[in-house]
Amino acid sequence: MSRECDxxxxxxxxxNSVPRKGKSKKQGGNGEHVVRRTGRTFKPNLFKVRALVAGRRSQVKVCAKCMKAGKVVKA
Structure with a gap:
């Protein structure tokens, strides 16, 4: 089951998750330094929705951006 908007x-x-250490120059420090880089994943905000696709009602996975834009006709 893929985690993808239909x-x-x-x-x-x-x-990457990039943690930093130190006080920023803006706050009177020497500047922030990167401590390490750790791989991470960014996942879409998906919902399972019953929608009309090609005239038929079916369950599809839709991201929140598509729902807000009105690309989905809910059944």
Missing amino acids: FCGKATITG
Whole structure:
């Protein structure tokens, strides 16, 4: 079962979690320094929705952005 929006194709992507240490220069410090980089995943905000697709009612996975944009006709 893929974690992907059926309308726009938005899916899980990978990136880095970048923790920083130190006081920022703006606050009077020497600047923040990167301590380490750890891989992480960014997952889409998906919902299972009963919608009309090609005139038939079926359950689809839709991201919140598509729902707000009105791309989905709920059944």
